Amino acid sequence: MASKAMIPFLVAMMLLTGVCNTLLTKYQDNHCVRNCDDPDPSKHKTFEQPVLQTAQMFVGEAGCWLVIGLIAAYRRFANRRAPAENGYQPVETNDNADADNDAASINSEQPLTGRTAKSAGTTTRGPGGVLRGFGILLLALPAICDICGTTLMNAGLLMVAASIYQMTRGALVLFVGLFSVMFLHRKLHLFQWVSLVGLVVGVAVVGLAGAISPDAKAKVGSTMMAAVAEDPDDAVRVVVGVLLIAGAQIFTATQFVIEEFLLERSSIEPLEVVGWEGLFGLAVTLIGMLVLHFAVGSTEAGRYGVFDMVEGLRQMTQYKPVLISSFLIMISIGGFNFFGLSVTRSVSATSRSTIDTCRTLFIWIVSLGLGWETFKWLQVAGFVLLVYFTFLFNGIVQPPFAFLRPRGNVEELLPEEPIEHN
Numbered sequence: 376m377a378s379k380a381m382i383p384f385l386v387a388m389m390l391l392t393g394v395c396n397t398l399l400t401k402y403q404d405n406h407c408v409r410n411c412d413d414p415d416p417s418k419h420k421t422f423e424q425p426v427l428q429t430a431q432m433f434v435g436e437a438g439c440w441l442v443i444g445l446i447a448a449y450r451r452f453a454n455r456r457a458p459a460e461n462g463y464q465p466v467e468t469n470d471n472a473d474a475d476n477d478a479a480s481i482n483s484e485q486p487l488t489g490r491t492a493k494s495a496g497t498t499t500r501g502p503g504g505v506l507r508g509f510g511i512l513l514l515a516l517p518a519i520c521d522i523c524g525t526t527l528m529n530a531g532l533l534m535v536a537a538s539i540y541q542m543t544r545g546a547l548v549l550f551v552g553l554f555s556v557m558f559l560h561r562k563l564h565l566f567q568w569v570s571l572v573g574l575v576v577g578v579a580v581v582g583l584a585g586a587i588s589p590d591a592k593a594k595v596g597s598t599m600m601a602a603v604a605e606d607p608d609d610a611v612r613v614v615v616g617v618l619l620i621a622g623a624q625i626f627t628a629t630q631f632v633i634e635e636f637l638l639e640r641s642s643i644e645p646l647e648v649v650g651w652e653g654l655f656g657l658a659v660t661l662i663g664m665l666v667l668h669f670a671v672g673s674t675e676a677g678r679y680g681v682f683d684m685v686e687g688l689r690q691m692t693q694y695k696p697v698l699i700s701s702f703l704i705m706i707s708i709g710g711f712n713f714f715g716l717s718v719t720r721s722v723s724a725t726s727r728s729t730i731d732t733c734r735t736l737f738i739w740i741v742s743l744g745l746g747w748e749t750f751k752w753l754q755v756a757g758f759v760l761l762v763y764f765t766f767l768f769n770g771i772v773q774p775p776f777a778f779l780r781p782r783g784n785v786e787e788l789l790p791e792e793p794i795e796h797n
Contacts, residue, residue, distance in 0.1 A: 382721050386730060389714035393734040395707040398741055399700045400428060400529065401537040405747070406697055408690040409679070420679070422697055424687040425529030426667075430660045431701050432525055433518075435708030436653025439646050442713050504641030511651060513637060517630040518656035522663070524626035527619050530681075534616030536590050536748035538739035542581045543620040545761040548768055549574050550628030558632055566779040570768035577760030582617035584753035586610045649712045729771070732762050 409420035506513060532540045549571050555561040563571075589609035634648065664684045672683035679686050691697050718730065735758070742748050766772045774780045 382718075385714050385717045385721060389711060389718050390730055390734055390737065392707040392711040392714060393731070394737045394741070396704065396711060397532075397537050397541055397734075397738050399704045399707065401532060401540075401742070401747065403428065403697055403700050403704075404533050406694065406700075408694055408697065422690055422694075423533055423681060424690065425526050425533065425681060426660065426664055427684075427687045427691065428529045428704075429522055429525045430657060430664065431704050432708050433521075433653045433657035433660055435705040436649050436712065437657055438705060438709040439650040439653060439712055442709070443644075443646055443650060504643070506637055506641040506643045506648075512655075514648060514651045515655040515659070517633045517637075518652040519659060520626045520630035520633065521652060521656055522660055524623040524630065527623035527626070531616040531619035531623065534612045535585055535620070537742045538735065538748060539581055539585045539613070539617065539754070540620055541735045541738050542754075542758055542761055543578055543617050544624065545574060545765060546578045546621045547624040547627055547631075548765055550624050551631055552768070554628050554632045555635075559635060564779075564781040566774040566781065567768050569774075569779060570764040573760055573764035574768070577757050577764060578617075578621060580757030580760060581754055582614065582621075582757075584751045584757055585613040585617065587753065588749065588751050589613045590748040645716050646712065649716075729766075732765070 403422045406422050407419045408422045410418045413419060504510075528540070528544070531543075535543070552563060552567065552571050556563055587610075589612065638645070638648070664682075667682040668684040670682075671677040672680060672685070677683060681687075691701055739758075743750060763772070767774065
């Protein structure tokens with residue numbers, strides 16, 4: 376756990392890396408990679424490689440193993456150095472074992488409450504739990520969900536502004552709540568059901584704002600939109616993008632529920648979970664890219680499309696801004712995981728809701744400043760609804776009416792140390 380002096384730094388770095396994730400990805404989407412010298416802007420082709428961007432994310436997640444290795448090396452160095460500095464060598468005794476036995480007997484006499492009781496009711500929580508040996512392969516399941524969700528969101532980001540993308544991701548709370556009730560047997564209070572309805576309205580208002588006043592993608596040629604319709608207008612583009620991003624939250628919520636189920640039955644560190652998911656996700660993504668390239672991307676119809684892996688790698692390596700931004704995305708995702716989990720441990724999981732809200736606000740401000748989108752009052756209304764009902768759902772604000780207030784304790788729907796992703 377970090378010291379109080381470090382908490383502002385951790386929060387600031389989590390906010391910075393989280394903002395960079397979305398803005399750098401949108402920057403790639405806006406960069407021209409083909410026919411850039413043509414005087415007709417409509418013939419310019421931008422970087423549209425959502426699958427390749429998903430692979431970038433998994434490389435960043437797999438990079439968490441570097442952090443884990445550095446932490447392990449530091450602890451080993453500190454443990455070796457401490458006895459020598461104090462002028463003594465450790466002697467093996469049974470004191471530690473006796474202390475552990477005493478603590479166990481004391482804990483067995485105390486009543487278990489909340490999440491402690493829930494975890495204690497699971498007998499597989501011991502060393503490694505279900506995620507030991509070949510059981511670690513179970514983390515491929517949330518990784519596959521992450522592949523589907525992230526790829527759909529990257530495709531949706533091609534069609535909408537960065538702020539609308541980030542706000543639409545607020546639909547995640549809706550599906551997490553529903554799936555937690557259906558599969559994890561959680562209980563939702565009345566105010567939480569009201570919050571879920573409010574979140575649906577908020578996402579709808581944000582999508583409506585984008586459809587009424589769409590930010591034209593400078594009429595740049597888009598292979599993604601050619602697949603949607605022969606001559607789509609900007610409103611259709613925004614609606615399709617919002618639906619893709621909102622639908623992607625189903626996969627992300629499924630991923631969260633699976634992770635919650637596995638973490639309750641394991642003693643593995645959340646940062647290691649991210650690292651394993653990064654490795655599994657990268658392996659599956661690369662295999663899928665190869666299969667889709669030979670099945671679709673290498674054909675005449677699929678050439679220059681999202682499954683043309685050779686063209687995607689050519690665009691990434693030939694255009695320096697795309698290559699640099701790819702490395703920055705990998706670093707920012709790895710940093711977001713590390714700083715996010717550090718904030719969760721040092722402060723609370725609830726604080727992440729506030730930080731994520733600030734992240735959306737900063738993304739919005741930067742996008743407006745860069746001219747990537749225009750200001751919309753209706754979007755402000757949708758954003759306010761999303762913030763309020765997210766805070767209400769998480770218990771940050773009290774329900775406005777007495778009949779909505781819960782009589783008992785409110786059970787958390789996500790782990791105490793939720794896994795950060797992007």
